[in-house]
Amino acid sequence: MMSLLCRRTIQTIFILVLLTELQVLCQDYETNYDDYDVEEESQPEVPFLVESYECARECICPYSYPFAMYCDHQKLKAIPDVPSHIHHLYLQYNEIEAITSKPFTNATSLRDINLSHNKLQSSRVEREAFTTLRHLIHLHLEHNNLEEVPPSLPKTLQRLHLGFNKISKIPADTIQKLTSITVLDLCNNRLTDAGIKGKALSGMKHLMQINMCNNRLKSMPSDLPESLLQLSVENNSISSIPEGYFKKTPKILSLRAARNKLKAVPYNAFNLSRLMDLNLGHNQLSKTFFIPKTLEHLYLNHNDYKELKVSLMCPSVDQDNPNKLTYLRIDNNKLRGPVDFHAYTCFPRMRMIFYGEQKKLEEYEPSAKE
Known part of the structure; x- marks a missing residue:
């Protein structure tokens, strides 16, 4: 009886060890380096099946990390041939100027490509370069010399990073087909x-975040999809927000x-x-506007406010559904007195009002003698 029990115990331990080993081997690994972005896959493969x-x-x-190939910081002039089992390809910080389809001939399993910080030129990106990559999800092309969005990008793309290039326009025929995109980064380009x-x-039905900071925009971007959650247009030359502008994007959580x-x-x-x-910091605002109940952080620093009319910001108080504003920054305006104490009644969750230093009126307004 004891012998049978021992045998069963040993078998149980062996099976647990085997399952543990398989779990370790089957997981899709993630590196600790900041430049690498490896996501867990729903159906990982087993490394020892790579022949x-x-x-x-x-x-x-x-x-x-059997599904990743690290080619970064190697002074490469061209993309090397990518083996068929590779899912994650890292080519950042090289001297690559061109992208052709040849290196990706067998790399049909690629999910992530990082080609940031290279010398890519639009004229040297082959039109069919990405067409075979039918599982590609993330593509990093920031910090290059691209003047256009690369053509024929796969419809599977979910994140496209094109910041720090020389892109001046977004052709509809190039971008509208990317219906799976959730994050589009176009900061630090030449967009007008x-x-x-x-x-x-508008055709990007799953777009949740679009970044257009540091461009040449003079008005808010039009026809954004209803799915949008975050819009970033910092450091442009935008002079107004049209009436009813956000009716098409009612789900938005963050505006910068x-x-x-x-x-x-x-x-x-x-x-x-x-x-x-x-x-809305670093603008020329001076008129109070309505604050929605859901707003938690509001930045009005470096504007031209002489007073904040709390009664306009918060026209009514509902104790059962209070305003959620917790942080307000209003430094570097033209305020000459403390914020109305009624602010704490309207915004009972307020934790900090950063008043800071204010502008000197004489530096911004002509004197009576003038």
């Missing part, structure tokens, strides 16, 4: 109002429009049911 364990000679394919005219972005030329916004511009974060 030849290939790797480009210029790169590193660690045994501990004419460059994003029409319905270039600091460092523009806004002089006024419609009173009900931000009467949105989900808005949580609003940054």
